[in-house]
Amino acid sequence: MAVKRLILNFPAHLVDQPVTYKLIKKFDLRVNILRARITPREEGKLMVEISGKKSKLEAGLRYLAELGLAVQSLAQEVNRRQERCIECGACVSICPSGALAVERPTMHVSFFGDKCIACELCVPACPYKAMEILF
Template sequence: MKKKRIVLHFPHKLIDKPIAYHLVKDYNLVFNILQAKIIPNEEGVMVLELSGKDKEYADGIKFLQRQGIKVQTLSRDVKRNEKRCTHCGACIAVCPTDALRVDRKTMEVIFDINECIACELCVPACPPRAMEVKF
């Protein structure tokens, strides 16, 4: 069984094609869309969590590549060094998934690892360097 977070970069000619449908129907894969950015006449970017049996997972990835889709694996994780975080909020504006957001009760900045897609945008945005990349 394989479960990975991947980024798909697909050319605009494929934007209206039922790619995800084929992953489910032809390869028995389960996916969860974490983020999608589609701009007409430009490359589309989609971040997925994709899971399935090893062979079907590999075949599904090959299928994507055959369509002309660039597949990038997110193999790194981002974590927060709690001792360094000052809850200044500078990271909130750059986080595309709201993994970094304010808890209205405590007014502290929450880091929700389940929402994090490891894009690393918060790493340079954090003044005390509390956001770290874990290999």
């Protein structure tokens, strides 16, 4: 089972396309819509978690690309607001991927965006609202 958390960017002419229906019916994928911002006849954005067999997921992503949707990893939208972070470390043990980690010997809490899997666990865990999803 493969899982991807993505942001699908719909240009105006594709907003009315039954994209999630096709992913489910044609590619046998599970599509969980996490957030949506779509206005008819304008550009739209869907934050989704798509899961299924790896080969089907890859085929589904090819379908989205051929359709003309811009697809980006949700992890690219995870952001730490440095000015709010006091490096308390509360997020470190909750982060499952090591994207938030204490560096030794300085003990600075660093955010490694390339390791982030966009699970969003750090967002409610941070008492200073330093972690955010840009959507």
